[in-house]
Amino acid sequence: MVSHRRNLTVRGSLAAGVAAALLASCGISGAAEGGPTTITFWSWTSGSQEAVDRFNATHDDIHVVFEQVPAGTGGGYSKMYNAVRAGKSPDVVTVEYPQVPAFVTHNVVQPITDYGAGELRDVLPEWAWNQVALGGDVYALPYNIAPQVFLYRADLFEEYGLDLPTTWEEFRDTAEQLRGERPDTVLATLGNTDAALLAGLAWQAGANWFDTAGGSWEVNATDEASLSVARYWDDMVADDLVNAEPLFAEKHIADLQQGRSLGMIAAPWMLGNLSRFVPELAGSWAAAPLPAWDGTAAGNYGGSGFAVPEGADHPEEAMEFARWVATSPDAIAAMVPASTAMPANSDLFDIWATEVEAANPYVAGMGVPAVATAAAESVPPAWEWGPDMTDGFARLMDEMTGSMGRPGGLEDALHRWEDDVVDQLRLRGFDVTT
Amino acid sequence: MTDTLETERPSARSGGPGGAGPSRGARAPGTPLPWWLRRSAVTSLCAIAGIYTLLPLLWLLFAVTKTLPELYSGNGFSPSSGFHVLENVQDLFAADGGRFGRWMLNTAVYAVGGALAGTLLSVAAGYAFDKFPFRGKEKWYALVIAGVLIPNTAIVIPLYLMMANLQLTDTMWSVFIPLIVNPFGVYLARAYSAGAIPDELLEAARIDGAGEVRTFFSVGLRMMAPGALTIFLIQFIGIWNNFFLPMVMLTDNDLFTVAQGLFTWNSAVSQNPDYTRLVVIGSAVTTIPLLLLFIPLQRRWRAGLAEGGVK
Known part of the structure; x- marks a missing residue:
């Protein structure tokens, strides 16, 4: 399997030029008039489905379709690369911090600096921001840290x-x-x-x-x-x-x-x-x-952000969804029963501490949120x-x-x-x- | 090496007065076989192969009765403390909004539809290659054989780009269309047609006034039925177990095949370890349709394989 996966990526890259030429004309028609804009979200992290359901229930203008892809290096990333090459980009994807530079150097994701990501800089730990900001632009919105x-x-x-x-x-x-x-x-x-x-x-x-x-x-x-x-x-x-x-x-x-x-x-x-x-x-x-x-x-030790692939049809709506997940207490409440991952947004630390312990009796009393919060502030930024x-x-x-x-x-x-x-x-x- | 030993030993012992030793290559009656050809050795080898094949299935049988912690503790062949089959299967079909049932259904559609269409196509092509003279026939046939030699994985990415160009990725068609073309099936069908349909019979049908299409469907196809069954089963199993093509083509979780769905779950076990249990139960459930298909068709398939093999 491993070699297949690697081949997939390599072949995908080789085919890139051809694909770009072949597919340049293949635009996809926009959303139907009047109805909500539909965006696609590719991820594998626990709690994604729950967050999407909550978002859809509370938003009329945007409808998010969640598609579970194989976990990151287990196939999800290859899929994202190929989709972008073929002009079939989803609107928003999960990317782990170690992969961000690869996504950027291969032009798989676009800068989201102009979509309001910069406003969140002050509430994110400096080191988390450094994971997604490369060469003056921001390429992913951190939503959980580890x-x-x-x-x-x-x-x-x-x-x-x-x-x-x-x-x-x-x-x-x-x-x-x-x-x-x-x-x-x-x-x-x-x-x-x-x-x-x-x-x-x-x-x-x-x-x-x-x-x-x-x-x-x-x-x-x-x-x-x-x-x-x-x-x-x-x-x-x-x-x-x-x-x-x-x-x-x-x-x-x-x-x-x-x-x-x-x-x-x-x-x-x-x-x-x-x-x-x-x-x-x-x-x-x-x-x-x-x-x-x-x-x-x-x-x-882990963590991931939302990125907007090149060629996404609705980057603004995608970022609105990403911002909602990264900033809304409601999103935290929706995700904690399925995932104990810690939010990246320091404004949400306290809410997460309460919610994650309330939703998981196993976690309550271990004292994880307090320790993790202190740890999050002490991670070296370099x-x-x-x-x-x-x-x-x-x-x-x-x-x-x-x-x-x-x-x-x-x-x-x-x-x-x-x-x-x-x-x-x-x-x-x-x-x-x- | 063994050959020389076998032939020399008897003559050396008997001194061979006037007697010519057994001729080279033939074995005298009563000469002991080398140990690796004896019945006991062969039987043990078969037994080892049998155990090797059956142990994973046995493990799976034990595993479906277990809870997640039990899957990780103790021996894989140790019994569970409780019998958790029912709740496991219920959880499997309830997980992620009941996706597993949908995946089974999809796979059945791909497998039955793809195998039927693919078999018809292969049989028709094999029949045509065998019975009709046409320009460049052997060259075309060589192309088909070349198709057998190219690994499927190698053409998946080009197929993906083609399908993307046709706006067909992430639809059922993107998986279905490539699956109905099976060069190996054409090869089998040609061999089978050559052995099973006498040209005289087709001649008779034509003389009776049947057109070529009718001759094929009424005479050719029927006589090739056992061969077609073989091709159908090979296609069916191939599609049922196909993984890479849907993996590349499909992202919509509602279009997934079982293999792809289980793989996706399995890749997420570090996120949610309970997927481990679901993948194990899912694997067990996935084997059931194949078993059900094989039991009634087994005898006819064996016959079909043998007939196709010996021309």
């Missing part, structure tokens, strides 16, 4: 007499203490196949893997911050202090059920998963700020993503899966990955410095 938090079994922490670690150093001490007392239990499970998690940890440490400040792509995944993160986790895994395995796979879930894994690096959207996989652990969990290197920064993170994440995942836990494994992986990414981007004509 500041990292540490989720832990509060009941077992108390029972075992563990102190909540606030720094990564203490985290290691706590892990050693636990391992010494209970050889079958670990402090946390670390997703060893999740490239976005590793990126988020490097982000927390103050790295910036793709710096565009100098006008070119400055790739640097081997700065001291990233490498110290890599060394830290290599040692943790090598010394058997954490489990390195995919999150929410059989082994991890069995460990959760039997209380053999006490915590995880998480983000608000993951609470929905937790409540479904281990419903019996309701009331056992609590959230804490992610342990820090120095200071109290958190990284970001982080940027590269122009092809679909390929980048796939490569990083391959590298880290094979090497995590060997002495120097992750560190070497980052070196190899950086070299690969630089080669790939140069090959494709990007201006890259290292």
